[in-house]
Amino acid sequence: MSELPAYAEVHLGPQGRVVIPASLRRSLGLEAGDILIARLEAGRLVLEKQETIKHRLKARFSHIPKDISLANDLLAERREEAKKEFSE
DSSP states (O other): OOOOOSOOOOOBOGGGOBOOOHHHHHHHTOOTTOOEEEEEETTEEEEEEHHHHHHHHHHHTTTSOTTOOHHHHHHHHHHHHHHHHHHO
16 A cells, blocks of 8 residues: 555545545555445444455454354353343
8 A cells, every 4th residue: 555645635435435536445455345344433434445444353363262152252251241231
């Protein structure tokens, strides 16, 4: 990726459409047809490519051994909590 421009002014068009300036699209490697995920973060609108989010999540959980299932661990925790609630 080339160096990102410091800023770019965009205008909100009809039906809430925003055009991402070409310089930003090039810097971010965005192409027509890319899927972007929009989210609010501290009062800001953040747009990210799906692939970027997937890579970040994979990196965040890469330290967990492949034979451990976080979903199964969570389910086991919830079942234990439910047992405690019903036995009280």
